[in-house]
Amino acid sequence: MTxxxxxxxxxxxxxGGLDTSIILKWLQNEYECEVVTFTADLGQxxxxxxxxxxxxxxxxxxxxxxxxxxxxxxxxxxxMFRANALYEGVYLLGTSIARPLIAKRLVEIAAETGADAIxxxxxxxxxxxxxxxxxALALNPxxxxxxxxxxxxxxxxxxxxxxAELNQIPVPKDKRGEAPFSVDANLLHTSSEGxxxxxxxxxxxxxxxxxxxxPESAPNEPEIITIGFERGDAMSVNGxxxxxAMLLTRLNELGGxxxxxxxxxxxxxxxxxxxxxxxxxxxxxxxxAAHRGIESITLDRGAAHLKDEIMPRYAELIYxxxxxxxxxEMLQALIDKSQEHVTGEVTLKLFKGSAxxxxxxxxxxxxxxxxxxxxxxxxTYDHHDAEGFIRLNALRLRTFAARRKRLG
Numbered sequence: 555m556t557x558x559x560x561x562x563x564x565x566x567x568x569x570g571g572l573d574t575s576i577i578l579k580w581l582q583n584e585y586e587c588e589v590v591t592f593t594a595d596l597g598q599x600x601x602x603x604x605x606x607x608x609x610x611x612x613x614x615x616x617x618x619x620x621x622x623x624x625x626x627x628x629x630x631x632x633x634m635f636r637a638n639a640l641y642e643g644v645y646l647l648g649t650s651i652a653r654p655l656i657a658k659r660l661v662e663i664a665a666e667t668g669a670d671a672i673x674x675x676x677x678x679x680x681x682x683x684x685x686x687x688x689x690a691l692a693l694n695p696x697x698x699x700x701x702x703x704x705x706x707x708x709x710x711x712x713x714x715x716x717x718a719e720l721n722q723i724p725v726p727k728d729k730r731g732e733a734p735f736s737v738d739a740n741l742l743h744t745s746s747e748g749x750x751x752x753x754x755x756x757x758x759x760x761x762x763x764x765x766x767x768x769p770e771s772a773p774n775e776p777e778i779i780t781i782g783f784e785r786g787d788a789m790s791v792n793g794x795x796x797x798x799a800m801l802l803t804r805l806n807e808l809g810g811x812x813x814x815x816x817x818x819x820x821x822x823x824x825x826x827x828x829x830x831x832x833x834x835x836x837x838x839x840x841x842x843a844a845h846r847g848i849e850s851i852t853l854d855r856g857a858a859h860l861k862d863e864i865m866p867r868y869a870e871l872i873y874x875x876x877x878x879x880x881x882x883e884m885l886q887a888l889i890d891k892s893q894e895h896v897t898g899e900v901t902l903k904l905f906k907g908s909a910x911x912x913x914x915x916x917x918x919x920x921x922x923x924x925x926x927x928x929x930x931x932x933x934t935y936d937h938h939d940a941e942g943f944i945r946l947n948a949l950r951l952r953t954f955a956a957r958r959k960r961l962g
Contacts, residue, residue: 563588563669564700565618565660567686570605572725574675576714577702578612579721581673585700590616590667594656597623597741597799612723618663622655623741627798630655630877631742635841636786636896637861637889638849639869645819646835646842647872648743653682654877657689664697671698678704681824685875692878735762741802743815743835754820754830765806765834769813769907776905778912779808781844783900786893788841802837809836812904824874840902840909847900847911851919857892864888 564581568574568591581589591609593602602619609617630651641647660672672690676682678701687699708714711732718725738745746762760768782790789795791804809815815836823829849858864885871882898916902909925935 558585561585561587561670561698561700563590563667564671564673565590565592565664565667565669566673567656567660567675568593568605568609569675570602570608572714572718572723575608575612575723576708576718576721577673577675578609578614579723580702580706580708580717581700582613583721584706587670588616589614590618590663590669592618592620592660592663594659595619595621595623596626596652596655597803598739600739608724616667618659620659622659623799624797626652626655626741627802631802631838632787632798633886633890634872635838635845636893637865637868637885638842638846639865639872640842641869641873642819642821643866644817645821645833645873646743646817646838647869648740648833648835648838649682649738649745650685650873650875651742651877652740653685653875654689657686658693660686661690661693661697664694671700673700673702676701676703679825679827681873681875684824685877688875689878737764739764741799741806742838743833746832747829751830751832758818758832762832763816763834766810766816766836767813769816772811772813772906776903777808777812778901778903779840780899780901781805781841782898783845783848784897786845786890786896788844802841805837805840807837808904809840809909810834812909813907814904814909815839816907840904843909843911844900844902845896847902847914848898848916849896851914851921852896852898852916853892854920861889861892 564585564587566574566578566581566589568578570593578589578591581587591605591614593605595602606617606619634647634651639647641650657672660674663669664672674683674686676686683701683704687701690697690699708717715725717723732749734750735746736748744764746758746764751758751762780792781788782793782795787798788801791801791808796804815834815838817833817835818830819833820828820830853861868882868885868889871877871879871885876882895916895918897918898914900911901913903912
């Protein structure tokens with residue numbers, strides 16, 4: 555077992571907020587070690603430079619501030635969306651999919667700086683501690699992970715403030731009282747939990763929503779957009795080719811304007827409890843509808859149904875923190891194989907909280923007007939064939955019915 559004295563340098567996932575600033579100082583005090591800070595820009599929409607200045611003020615010499623938006627969407631969000639992943643049928647996994655990337659970068663920085671450990675600010679009740687640590691241990695099993703919320707006795711807001719003041723950590727006036735709820739944000743979504751949201755019998759206050767307009771207040775005229783796909787990944791919006799991060803940013807703007815992507819969910823955490831969260835995923839909601847739209851004409855029925863069967867398992871692996879597991883990688887290989895012909899264009903109508911597919915076309919389409927038409931076709935399909943097809947499929951049902959009749 556590694557002792558505190560064995561830890562000489564720690565890489566901390568650092569936001570610059572009060573909690574991670576306290577953790578930074580606590581690591582310096584308790585472990586008497588050097589701290590390296592890492593701040594990730596995942597499109598959370600906050601100014602990150604104050605985090606650098608605060609880290610410098612606290613004596614940090616090695617400060618990493620990385621713009622990971624493109625990598626986040628390209629290598630994590632897009633692969634997940636190829637699977638149409640939804641946890642418990644509705645959640646688009648916005649927080650879950652960001653954690654393996656943060657953990658990956660923490661591990662990389664630890665190798666670059668010769669650190670003995672990494673540290674995070676996730677609490678002992680949530681899923682994020684599991685996601686960070688499973689990802690880190692999958693990438694470097696020899697690296698120690700320090701989770702202050704599982705070690706210290708600063709279990710109240712009052713104690714955190716007192717610790718900050720004792721250690722001369724600036725506490726802004728608006729941070730002295732408890733926030734009405736906690737927020738996690740990235741380019742895919744915002745997640746709001748806790749405090750005013752803890753009673754699932756009470757509707758969420760309007761002020762909780764940050765990225766989307768109230769659908770009732772959204773424009774009274776629908777907006778028609780087109781999204782182009784290549785091999786399962788969105789490549790363009792309204793004919794304009796965009797990078798992954800820029801494309802999701804564009805869809806967020808469109809979805810937010812029309813009140814798309816709100817979700818009020820009571821979910822089952824991996825650690826065993828239920829929690830209530832308010833999620834806003836405007837661009838992701840549009841992207842999911844569009845992706846399923848293009849798959850509807852380019853995927854074979856067997857492939858499409860198999861994807862739908864494995865999707866809950868795939869989504870649960872991501873939610874529970876197993877992005878770097880062999881089973882997730884195996885499922886990803888299957889999913890990616892299915893996307894070879896998922897290329898084409900989808901047209902959607904955005905209107906008062908909904909994103910509806912209204913047209914889809916592809917040079918790889920399996921849809922045949924000749925087969926489906928109610929008019930006289932080319933003769934490829936013989937209606938008489940259906941009789942034998944039905945009789946064969948009914949054979950076991952007729953046998954079952956005969957037994958029931960025989961036995962009364």
